[in-house]
Amino acid sequence: MITGGQSYVSAPPAFSADGRFLLVCSGRSVSVFSTSTGMLVSELEGHEGDVTAVVVVPPQSSAAAAAKLATHCWTAGLDGFLIYWDFATAELVRKVKVDAPVHSMVIPNISKKLKLTEVYAPFAFVSVEALSNKAIQDKAKGKPVAKKKELWGQLRIYDLWKGCQVGSELAQTRKPEKIVVSCSGEFLGIANKRHLYIWSIPTKDFNHDNIRKIKLGHTKKLSTLAFHPSERIVAGGDATGRILIWRGFGKAKFSGTHGAKSQVDEERDGVRGKDDAGTCTTWHWHSSGVNFLKFSSDGAYLLSGGMEGVIVVWQLDTGKRRYKPRLGSPLLFFVDSPDSSISCVSCTNNQVHLLNMPNMEVLKTVAGIKLPIASADLSRRDVCGFDSTNGLVAIPTQDYCIQFYNLFENTEVSEVQVCERNFQPVDDITLYISLVSLSIGGNLMCTVEVKLPEEELGGLVTLKFWNQGSRAGQFHLSTVIYEPHSDAGISAVAFHPGKNMAVSSSFGGNFKVWVQSLSLQSSDGKSQSGWRCQSVGSYKKKPMTAAAFSGDGSVLAVAAESVITLWDPDNNALVGVIAEALSPITKLSFAGDSAYLMSLSQSSKPQVAVWNVSNLSMEWSYTLFAEAACCSSSKSEFAVLSLLSCPEGGAPAEQDGIILIFDAENSKPVSSWSVKKAKGGSIAFLKDGPSFDASTDGTRGGEASLLVYVNGSHEYVIFDPLKNEEPQISKSTRKNIQADEPAPIGYASIYGELPKLELKKEVSDIPFIPSDRPWETIFTGSSHALPPLTKLCSVFLASLLEKRPVTDE
Incomplete structure (x- = not known):
């Protein structure tokens, strides 16, 4: 099996200590990218659940310790484990069991006294999902536990040396919250409802009992926070777009002197109640919730981002701001490297942009598969298109593009701009791509x-x-047709398997056959292709809900609601009508070159049926709540993605779908596969890719097909649907993982590489050429390259003699 399509923006990434690598949480693994090339370097695989946090080991004061731990990191996951890695070699070093799903983790730079010596002591502060004490008691007594009400978030401390929990929980919250730590490790905090909870951590000679806590309040729900790198300033962002700056927080409680509490009664601008802070300032620019806050390394600026897709840079002293606009998608996280020369911002479109600081120029982009978007037409399914020949999937994006993604390599190939229109993430949906269809060859x-x-x-x-360009995934626009079926919507588009012909069916009651023709442009003399309507067909003015060509292209099947009509596409002649299905048909597909036609109905009376076109009758059918279906182009097999429970039913199970493989001639499934996140999923047959060929044992047939399943989160798996045994599931077998170039050191790391000089440079002898004024050039050039003195003297003396022209008497 080959898996891919993981999200790169589910958790904040992390830079290596030298800034050469970017560690990104991607599903159950951590992908390590080179910051100089943006290419994948290695992958850390060891978690059994999604990875939710990656923390690079903080730099040490000792040079020897810093060099030893420069390529080490800790990761946390929903499997309840903390794992210690050497990411330079992708080696798992150690595991610490937490016994609860971990949603967030920070590791402050803490030291502890050991034999009168301060040594680095790794303590992890984790936010876990655990049952409350009442729920644990009810579970022990055999009482039912209402999980939605009783699941609590807990803040715990773990000694990573000993592998055990330290003390009791720091706090309990309604749900696990994201933990934020200051640069020095002295403070950490969470945003919980309308409050910021901040703890003071003793970084020298750490003791759990010496941790202290304060609470800062607000009138709106707080979504994020950030600590100033050197001063007692904390910033919080709320759900309405406001940013609050608390200065001088914790002076009363964290100082350890009770006399400081008298300052509470003094006038404190903007501070609510008895909150332990000096002043509180409010800024407002964002129109919706603030997703991240980050202070610059010198503390002079505060960066914020949210739904608008704009990084706002605030000057801390004056409140003035400037912007980094047009990142194309709402922003989630902002992380900077240890030397602050490079930063990265994570976007909701599954992209991580590497930025050159401080001008915030985009250097590289780590692009994953585009995540699902909220479509205005919720009834649409199978919006994605598949290029089975080249192993590509075409996914509509929120910014009116089509992303072509290589399923075998797990990399983005290209993006095609479908509509030239500015995209604003905060605007309502007024335009969307409802259908994408590709020909069998992908051209x-x-x-x-x-x-x-x-x-x-x-x-x-x-x-x-669109016509294909120079390579797969590149397309240029050929023909635009406005209102092809008057004001009615288009239900399906299908391409002819053997020639440049297509059909579009409409809810308005007709279908149109389109053909491509060549027309000579007189302006430049170049031959360009265009599409025109060849014929129009209808059946009793019923809405046309699906369409498909047969394997050889001789028959066109069009569904008129629940009736299947058969047409000659060249002559536009009706050649047959098949009996009605139980409900309107939403998908039609021929099983390879056979005479069997598969139909799919997805209404309140669902049905998967197989029809014999030769005798115009139904072969067999099932009542299934199918989400998607596809047929092989070379064999009489097809696959159906079915939901295990009715869409109007209760909560879905962990394995909430099943893929059934059928041979069209037999109603008994050939094989079945349980899958997750089937709602909104898609399936398609693919031809064998090079990476899959390398992993097979040569027992597969020449025309064997693979099946790809893309779930509702756009994670996918490619597998052989006819194998009965469960093979080892692995990451995409990409062979193009590139080794990173060595990082510059010393002078080169600051000022760049010096130009290379040739140590030995051949210098030719200066030639002796008589001249009218040779003294102007005799002594030019380097002194070591001058001619011998004997030559110089004779030349110089000769130059002083007066030359007269010779005339014939």
């Missing part, structure tokens, strides 16, 4: 975009045809 693409009407006016449906 043609068709997209359908829908502009929603405003106050019942201005709606528009656009059909666009």
Whole structure:
């Protein structure tokens, strides 16, 4: 099996101590990228659950210890383990068991006295998901536990040397909260509802009993916080876009002197009640919730980001601001490297941008598969398109693009801009891509975009045809057709398997057959292709809900609601009608080159049926709540992705879907596979890729097909659907993992590389050429390269003699 499509933005990434590597949480592993090239260097695999935190070991005061631990990190996951890694060699060093899913982790730079010597002591502060004491008692007594109400978040401390918990919980919250630690490790805090909870950590000779806590309040729900690198200043962002700056926090309680409490009664601008802070200032620019806050390394600026996709840089003393706009997607996390020369920002479109500081120029981008977007048409399924020949998936994005993603290499290939329109993340959805269809060879693409009407006016449906460029995944626009079916929506688009022909079916009651033709442009003399409508068909004015070509392209099947009609696509002649299905058909597909046609109905009366086109009858059917289905292009097999429970039913199980493999001639499934996150998923048959060929034993047939399953979160798995045994699940077998270049050191790390000089440089002898004024050039050049003295004297004396022209008498 090959897996991929993991999210790169589920948790904050981390830089290595020297800034050469970026460690990114990606599903159940950690991907290590080079900051200079943006390429994948290695992967850390060892967790059985999603990785939620990665922390690079803090730099040590001792040079020997710093060099030894420069490539070590800790990771935490939902499997309840903390793992210690040497990420330079991708070696798992140690595991610490927590016995609860870990959602966040920080490791302050703490020291502890050992034989009168201060030594580095790794203590992890983790936010875990655990049952409350009442829920534990109810569970022990056999009483039912209401998980939604009784799941609590706990803040715990773990001694990573001893592998055990230290003391009792620091706090209990309604749900696990993200922990933020200051640069010095002296303070850590969480945002919980309308309060910031801040703890003072004794970094010297650490003792759990000496930890102290304060609480700062607000009128709105707080979403994030950040600590100043050198002063007692903390910033908090709320759900309405406001940013609060508390200065001088913890002077009363953290100082250890009770006399300081008298300052509470003094006038403190903006501080609520008895909060332990000097002043509180409020800034407001964001129109919605603040997702991250980060102070600059010198503490002069505060950076913020949220739904607008804009990094706002605030001057801390004056409140003035400047912006880094047009990052294309809402922002989630901001992390800077230890030397602050490079930073990264994580976006909701599964991209991590590496920024050159302080001008915030985008240097490299780590791009994963685009995550699902909220579509305005919730009834649409199978929006993704598949290029089975090249192993690509085409995914509509929120910014009106089509992302082509290589499923075998787990990398982005390209992005095609479908609609030239500025995208604003905070705006309402007014335009979306409703359909993407690719030809079998992947050289043609068709997209359908829908502009929603405003106050019942201005709606528009656009059909666009695209031709492939110089390589797979590159397309250029060929033809644009506005309102191809008047004002009706398009239900399906399918390409002919053997020639440049396509069909589009419409809810308005007709379908159109399109053909590609060549037209000579007189302006530049170049031959360009264009698409035109060849014929129009309908059946009793019923909505046309699905369409498909047969394997050889001789038959066109179009679903008129629950009736399947068969047409000759070249002559636009109706050749047959098949009996009705139980409910309107949403998908049609021929099983390879056979005479069997698979239909899928996804209404309240679901049905998966197989029809024999030769005798116009139904072979067999099942009542299944199917989410997607696909047919092999070379064999009579097809696959159905079915939900285990009714969509209107209760909570889905962990394995909430099943993939059934059928041979069209037999109603008994050939094989079945249980899958997760089936809601919103897609399936498709692919041809064998190079990475899968390397892992097979040569027993597969030449025309064997693989099946790809893309779940509702766009994670995917590629497998052989006909193998009965459960193979080892592994990450994408990418062979193009590149080794990182050695980092510059010393002078080169600060000022860059010096130009290389040739130590031996050949110098040619200066030639002796008589001249009218040779004294102007005799002594030019380097002294060591002058001609011999004997030559110089004769030349110099000769130059003084007066030369007269010779005339014939």
